[in-house]
Amino acid sequence: MSVSRIIRLPPLPSIRDLIKLYKLRAMKELSQNFLMEPRLISRIVRSAGSFKDCEVCEVGPGPGNITRSIIQNMPSRVLIIEKDKRFTPSLELLAESSPVPLELIFGDVMNFNLEQMFNEDNKMEWEDKCPQIHLIGNLPFNVSTPLIIRWLKAISERKSAWRYGRVRMTLTFQKEVAERMAAPIMTRERSRLSVMCQNWCRVEHKFNIPGKITIILFYLM
Numbered sequence: 001m002s003v004s005r006i007i008r009l010p011p012l013p014s015i016r017d018l019i020k021l022y023k024l025r026a027m028k029e030l031s032q033n034f035l036m037e038p039r040l041i042s043r044i045v046r047s048a049g050s051f052k053d054c055e056v057c058e059v060g061p062g063p064g065n066i067t068r069s070i071i072q073n074m075p076s077r078v079l080i081i082e083k084d085k086r087f088t089p090s091l092e093l094l095a096e097s098s099p100v101p102l103e104l105i106f107g108d109v110m111n112f113n114l115e116q117m118f119n120e121d122n123k124m125e126w127e128d129k130c131p132q133i134h135l136i137g138n139l140p141f142n143v144s145t146p147l148i149i150r151w152l153k154a155i156s157e158r159k160s161a162w163r164y165g166r167v168r169m170t171l172t173f174q175k176e177v178a179e180r181m182a183a184p185i186m187t188r189e190r191s192r193l194s195v196m197c198q199n200w201c202r203v204e205h206k207f208n209i210p211g212k213i214t215i216i217l218f219y220l221m
């Protein structure tokens with residue numbers, strides 16, 4: 001007998017319907033832009049690897065489209081950090097129907113310390129295997145680059161989420177920025193950003209999304 005590896009969510013209105021119902025227009029001034037294609041969303045989540053029994057923290061869930069797919073991949077717990085309170089009803093609805101604990105935090109991820117956010121039982125020694133914790137997010141470009149620089153500093157100090165060990169991250173970046181992050185030595189794209197990222201992480205370019213977005217998985221060295 002084959003066992004399904006995807007959790008089925010109870011029937012929920014589609015994200016498209018929720019956006020209409022709660023008038024969640026993407027605000028261009030906040031660089032908001034929602035991914036609507038289910039196959040693309042599930043490809044992003046799959047590219048992060050297995051979430052089974054992991055604590056997953058998603059930054060910038062918006063109406064919750066990536067969040068739904070994360071939940072379906074059987075994590076032990078999901079934390080979401082969102083700046084824009086307009087998404088409250090849509091995210092609360094998802095939290096109510098989620099078969100795994102889903103905790104909403106409203107705030108700016110740039111001011112957020114992930115030091116106490118995860119289960120102490122998931123803590124690993126740095127040299128040991130990666131902990132069952134994953135960070136994921138499709139953030140606006142004006143946030144994702146300063147955020148990764150901030151997180152690289154936290155990694156170097158083994159602070160914030162990296163107090164729990166070599167926590168993996170799957171994030172989206174503007175294509176040109178991603179190319180610089182992943183650039184091998186002696187290439188045109190090689191830059192200070194390449195050195196900073198690759199000093200601390202194994203940078204894996206996963207795939208490009210039409211519209212100049214690139215998915216990058218960071219494994220820590």
Ligand SMILES: C[S@@+](CC[C@H](N)C(=O)[O-])C[C@H]1O[C@@H](n2cnc3c(N)ncnc32)[C@H](O)[C@@H]1O
Binds near residue numbers: 033034107
């Ligand atoms: C590009 S949209 C992506 C929405 C959704 N995850 C998707 O992929 O369709 C970025 C999301 O990040 C949120 N956001 C932007 N800046 C943020 C910040 N500093 N802290 C937390 N969330 C932020 C926005 O409100 C928005 O919901």
